[in-house]
Amino acid sequence: MSVSIFPIRHHGPGSARSLEHALSQFNPDVVLVEGPSDAGSVLPFLAQADMTPPVALLGYVNDDPARAAFWPFAVFSPEFVALRWAARAGAAARFVDLPAGVVLAGERDGPEDELRDDPLGVLAQAAGFADFERWWESLVEARGDDFDVFAAVNEAMRAVRADALGPVGREAQREAFMRQGIRAALKEGFARVAVVCGAWHAPALDVTAFPVKGDAALLRGLPKVKVTLTWVPWTHGRLSVASGYGAGVRSPGYYEHLFTSSGAVAERWFARVARLLRAERLEASSASVIEATRLANALAALRGRALPGLEELNEAALSVFGWDGDLPLRLIDERLVVGEALGAVPDGVPTVPLARDVARQQKSLRLKVLPEKLDLELDLRSDNDLARSVLFHRLNLLGVPWAKPRGSGGLGTFREGWQVRWRPEFSVRLVEASRLGQTVRDAATASALESARGAGTLAELTGLLEVLRLADLPGALPVTLAALDERSALGADVPDVLRALPPLARLARYGDVRGRGAAVAGGAEVAPLETFRALLTRAAVGLPLAGVGLGDEAAAGLRDAVRGADAAVRLLDDPDVTAEWRAALRRAADRVDAHPLLLGDTLRRLRDAGVLDAGQVEVRLGLALSDPSPLAVTAWLDGFLGDTGALLVHDAGLLALVDGWLSALDAEVFQSVLPLLRRVFARFEAPERRAIGEALRGGTPASRLAPVTVDDARAARVVPVVLSLLGVSPE
Numbered sequence: 001m002s003v004s005i006f007p008i009r010h011h012g013p014g015s016a017r018s019l020e021h022a023l024s025q026f027n028p029d030v031v032l033v034e035g036p037s038d039a040g041s042v043l044p045f046l047a048q049a050d051m052t053p054p055v056a057l058l059g060y061v062n063d064d065p066a067r068a069a070f071w072p073f074a075v076f077s078p079e080f081v082a083l084r085w086a087a088r089a090g091a092a093a094r095f096v097d098l099p100a101g102v103v104l105a106g107e108r109d110g111p112e113d114e115l116r117d118d119p120l121g122v123l124a125q126a127a128g129f130a131d132f133e134r135w136w137e138s139l140v141e142a143r144g145d146d147f148d149v150f151a152a153v154n155e156a157m158r159a160v161r162a163d164a165l166g167p168v169g170r171e172a173q174r175e176a177f178m179r180q181g182i183r184a185a186l187k188e189g190f191a192r193v194a195v196v197c198g199a200w201h202a203p204a205l206d207v208t209a210f211p212v213k214g215d216a217a218l219l220r221g222l223p224k225v226k227v228t229l230t231w232v233p234w235t236h237g238r239l240s241v242a243s244g245y246g247a248g249v250r251s252p253g254y255y256e257h258l259f260t261s262s263g264a265v266a267e268r269w270f271a272r273v274a275r276l277l278r279a280e281r282l283e284a285s286s287a288s289v290i291e292a293t294r295l296a297n298a299l300a301a302l303r304g305r306a307l308p309g310l311e312e313l314n315e316a317a318l319s320v321f322g323w324d325g326d327l328p329l330r331l332i333d334e335r336l337v338v339g340e341a342l343g344a345v346p347d348g349v350p351t352v353p354l355a356r357d358v359a360r361q362q363k364s365l366r367l368k369v370l371p372e373k374l375d376l377e378l379d380l381r382s383d384n385d386l387a388r389s390v391l392f393h394r395l396n397l398l399g400v401p402w403a404k405p406r407g408s409g410g411l412g413t414f415r416e417g418w419q420v421r422w423r424p425e426f427s428v429r430l431v432e433a434s435r436l437g438q439t440v441r442d443a444a445t446a447s448a449l450e451s452a453r454g455a456g457t458l459a460e461l462t463g464l465l466e467v468l469r470l471a472d473l474p475g476a477l478p479v480t481l482a483a484l485d486e487r488s489a490l491g492a493d494v495p496d497v498l499r500a501l502p503p504l505a506r507l508a509r510y511g512d513v514r515g516r517g518a519a520v521a522g523g524a525e526v527a528p529l530e531t532f533r534a535l536l537t538r539a540a541v542g543l544p545l546a547g548v549g550l551g552d553e554a555a556a557g558l559r560d561a562v563r564g565a566d567a568a569v570r571l572l573d574d575p576d577v578t579a580e581w582r583a584a585l586r587r588a589a590d591r592v593d594a595h596p597l598l599l600g601d602t603l604r605r606l607r608d609a610g611v612l613d614a615g616q617v618e619v620r621l622g623l624a625l626s627d628p629s630p631l632a633v634t635a636w637l638d639g640f641l642g643d644t645g646a647l648l649v650h651d652a653g654l655l656a657l658v659d660g661w662l663s664a665l666d667a668e669v670f671q672s673v674l675p676l677l678r679r680v681f682a683r684f685e686a687p688e689r690r691a692i693g694e695a696l697r698g699g700t701p702a703s704r705l706a707p708v709t710v711d712d713a714r715a716a717r718v719v720p721v722v723l724s725l726l727g728v729s730p731e
Helices: 012-024 043-047 078-089 119-126 132-140 147-164 169-187 199-205 211-220 252-260 265-281 284-300 310-321 327-338 353-363 383-397 426-436 440-454 458-470 474-489 493-508 526-544 552-573 575-589 596-608 615-624 630-641 646-648 652-663 666-682 686-698 712-716 718-723
Strands: 002-008 030-036 055-061 064-073 090-096 191-197 227-233 374-379 403-406 415-420
Touching: 002 012, 002 147, 002 199, 012 078, 012 147, 012 191, 012 252, 030 055, 030 078, 030 169, 043 078, 043 090, 055 147, 055 426, 078 191, 078 646, 090 169, 119 252, 132 596, 169 199, 169 211, 191 199, 199 630, 252 265, 252 327, 265 284, 265 310, 265 327, 310 327, 327 493, 353 383, 353 426, 353 440, 374 383, 374 686, 383 403, 383 415, 383 440, 383 458, 415 646, 426 440, 440 458, 440 474, 440 630, 458 474, 458 493, 458 526, 474 526, 474 686, 493 526, 493 552, 526 552, 526 575, 552 630, 575 596, 596 615, 596 630, 615 630, 615 652, 630 646, 630 666, 646 686, 652 686
Parallel strands: 002 191, 030 090, 030 191
Antiparallel strands: 055 064, 055 227, 374 415, 403 415
């Protein structure tokens, strides 16, 4: 019986290629791979042709799906290559690391979980290589006997471990478990056993150097939970170090290119670069590809390397493609060096019913599952687009934001804009949400019911009502409406009531746009307009007093709530509602003891609505500007002027009043109010500020200023020079 240990670097293309050669030479009967040993039931899926890396082995606790762990694999991962080799060669294959049930049994702690320095990276640096994979390729690919290379790495790891603290805790248990797995394979009668593990563990897997009883003692009494294991799609982005993955690599996209290219690595790389840049309408000629390849090869030769590595490729790309800016280099890094390739798993892979329902709907609605951002414009008059919208809203309720709403791209109420991007962690969230139901509809309904029962404000409940209509979930309406009635009866404060109005207004105005008619709850139609009127009456009664005795921050919050409620009233365009709201604003504007920010805001709204004429507004403006407190005046102006300077541009009387007040301030007071005034006027558009300045300068717009005098003789002197630069004869 023979045991060969192959120390590799996780996700290393050089390791993967050399391992494939070594396995073909050794021809083992069984291949033991570092990975959760209880994943045997799903291991055969790796051999299927429609299993497309990158993928990840997902393990989650049955009773608590939020406790989950991933074991990612790329096409260039040595572990994946070893398992695929075993499937092709007809050899047995199994994982031999601690079971996922043990890994997920509790929180990890102790020094074994701290990220240690990459020992192979240290060796590469000592050998003069900035990049580990380049060192590994030089070490491995230049030799004919792969067994000698793996033996050399094993010996190097022995030396490194001799100077380090011995394994403790979980790390010691992992190595003991892997040794037990090797012993079990030998006991089963396998003549040639290949062990594929991280280089750090290789010296510790010599079963002859460790007593069986000691390993058994280390593993006795390990806690364990019931887990489910399956395969899920993964992305190159999640394999990168930047994603926070401890065993990640800096350049997964480049590593895939390195592993899959049979030769001419630099030539093929720059051909891909050229295709990428041309697709982005950037210059990338064939001559540039040839020049970049030549330069990369020259750099590698100068540095004594057989092939150019990523360092040489990047430097060549910088010289040839990045002369006019860094956009080409950023595109190369994002799209090629890291990449966002999304893997795929076979249809038969076990998963929860909820995830299967999502996959079914994605397929039936012709929705692409991509790792890149994709903008979608939905026309809700189309049955397919309407169903897409419903799915997106339901998934957002479940905490799976595959699609995020954005601007509709038009003014019509029949359009929705979404940005779609799939992330691997959504697989875990679907598992978590599966406790709520086996279909998206059932799970989203249950999630909405939980949200309704746990809502703390009226705004949350009315917002939920709107979502229920968008997600077509009438089953959750009775509980939500009951919670809304209960919450409003408890005497919600005025800002809360005001924030609850916009969703109800949109429901009342656009509820039938989706072609469903009135929603029904408990056998009765949901009447958002009636609910809106009841809440508006409550807000109208309390609004005048709500603005009294507020601090600046609370006043700003109430002003924002009033702004949203005012927009909701205008959206409904109901005469009775409008009259009641304007009466409330009039009473609030008459409260001289209210916060000046709110007084200015309510006066502005009454002016815009035509409730107060210009003379009445000027009287109130004059009174506000006569306040002895400059800070109060600036707060009033902040509320009155809002986010636009149109009032001051088009109303000379108002501008004169503001200008007179400001001009009358002494220097010390002016210095104190200047920051606040600057904040007010900074929100105006530049043309508005310019028009205000021109009006204050004397009422003469810039277009009527005296023309600039031009000296024709001096101007004629530059004509010959300009013609020469243009290549035109002065004659």
